[in-house]
Amino acid sequence: MTVTNFEEVTKELSEDEFSMLPNLIQILQEHADQENAIYSNDLCRKMATRCKVEKFSGPRLRKMVNYLRVNGILPVIATSKGYYLSYNKDIIELQIKSLFERASAIRKSAYGLQKFLDPNYKPQGILL
16 A cells, blocks of 8 residues: 555565565564564664665665565564564564554544644644
């Protein structure tokens, strides 16, 4: 699904990105437990090295991780401590909960912005 204002990072995987998936899968398999999680910056650096590209960006990483999840290829878990794989039911359920919570927070932001479309709306709170 392509997301408005984020078309470049949400469109379908490019041929280059698709060809890089085995490298991403291999790196993630090397980080197959919570104690061995890898931060996104480190993962991007490893991807750049293995794929022989000058730069591998965070948005590209998230796009490819999303592809792995959406297509049920790998159970990629992302926390503040990094990315790792887990087949543990409880950990997967926590990741699902986190994804739903983040989606809810984004939805609330959208509802807040909708208020500004009402010509009679008067903003509340502190204005700079």
